[in-house]
Structures are given as structure tokens and as C-alpha cells.
Amino acid sequence: MTQRRNAIPIWRKQEVISCIDNEGNGVPIRDENHFRNLGLDVDGASIRNCYRHKEEIMAAKPHQRRLGGGGRKPLSKNMEDMLYDLAADKRLRKEQVTRDWIADQALACHASLHAEDEAPSPFAASQHWVSKFMDRYSLSLRRRTNLTTLLDVVLGSNCGELPIR
Structure with missing residues (x-):
């Protein structure tokens, strides 16, 4: 059975970004263990990617699953x-x-x-x-x-x- 890709919802990414800003002092790698303790199975690359796209994610609506603009041009x-x-x-x-x-x-x-x-x-x-x-x-x-x-x-x-x- 193949493993299915689970998209992380925008509200969860917004939570991660606010946690990095508040508790991690703006350094994404420090919070990887914190998110694992919360029960989130995310790796450091996903956390850094969320933080890299901070402005777009924070501007998006929380109920969305993905950011817009990813389709074929x-x-x-x-x-x-x-x-x-x-x-x-x-x-x-x-x-x-x-x-x-x-x-x-x-x-x-x-x-x-x-x-x-x-x-x-x-x-x-x-x-x-x-x-x-x-x-x-x-x-x-x-x-x-x-x-x-x-x-x-x-x-x-x-x-x-x-x-x-």
C-alpha cells in the first residue's frame, strides 16, 4: 500500500509560525522537538519551509489546505x-x-x-x-x-x- 501525501492545513502552519516567532525567537530549527512533543510529525525542512513562506501563509485564510498560485502558468x-x-x-x-x-x-x-x-x-x-x-x-x-x-x-x-x- 502506497503512502498518501498529507497536506498540512494552513491553520496548522500559522500555528507553527506564531510558535517560532514567540517561543523560538525567530529560529525555526529550535522548535522541531517542541512540535514533536505536541504530536506533530513534521521534520525540520517542513518547519523551515513554512517559516520561509511566512508572509503568504499568514495572509492566507486558515480554512485553506494549500496556498494559491501553484497551477500551470x-x-x-x-x-x-x-x-x-x-x-x-x-x-x-x-x-x-x-x-x-x-x-x-x-x-x-x-x-x-x-x-x-x-x-x-x-x-x-x-x-x-x-x-x-x-x-x-x-x-x-x-x-x-x-x-x-x-x-x-x-x-x-x-x-x-x-x-x-
Whole structure:
């Protein structure tokens, strides 16, 4: 049976840091035995790592399990900015922006940015990547509603709720 990694909760790390500051006089290694006496199975490296990231840990909410910002970073910030500008321009011209168009433009932008590279980094504008790109930049596919297709009941009920001034 493989051993599972146990993440130390943020509140426990905050406890460790405050104990180091108060009882250990700011020296992390002095408190290793103290934490073992408390029943914590932590090594000196974990304690020093907590103390090294003191500002981020103390600023985090105690109920979290991990600090944020550990995920994969975007492949190319310049490419994503170019792609966002292209999508915004297309929307300003009242043209439709689709997922397929975003994927095609992403591949074209990536190819133009890495034209001089001998071995450009592999990039595939998958549907998952397009969805995450749209989430990062708060893009949504515009949906048009034609008022002639709505039922009179729906339109009438909405009009009855308007306040009269």
C-alpha cells in the first residue's frame, strides 16, 4: 500500500509560525522537538519551509489546505493578450466569435510568435484550453434572443413586474 501525501492545513502552519516567532525567537530549527512533543510529525525542512513562506501563509485564510498560485502558468501571455485583442476587435465589428475561431486564431498567433524558434513548444488549442482561456479573460459566447420567438405570456409577465413611477 502506497503512502498518501498529507497536506498540512494552513491553520496548522500559522500555528507553527506564531510558535517560532514567540517561543523560538525567530529560529525555526529550535522548535522541531517542541512540535514533536505536541504530536506533530513534521521534520525540520517542513518547519523551515513554512517559516520561509511566512508572509503568504499568514495572509492566507486558515480554512485553506494549500496556498494559491501553484497551477500551470499560461504558455504565452503575449499570445493570449493578442488573442483577446483580436476577439474584442471582432466583437466591436459586430462579428460572431466562436470557439473554433478562437482555437484557429490561437494556433495562428502561436505560430507567428514562434516562427524563428528552431523547436517551438508544442501547442494544441483544444476545447479545454479554449474554455479555460475564456474563463481567464471573462469571455462568453454572445447569445442572441429574438423577441418574436418568446411567448406572449413570458413577455407579458415581465412587463407586469415593472415599477410605476
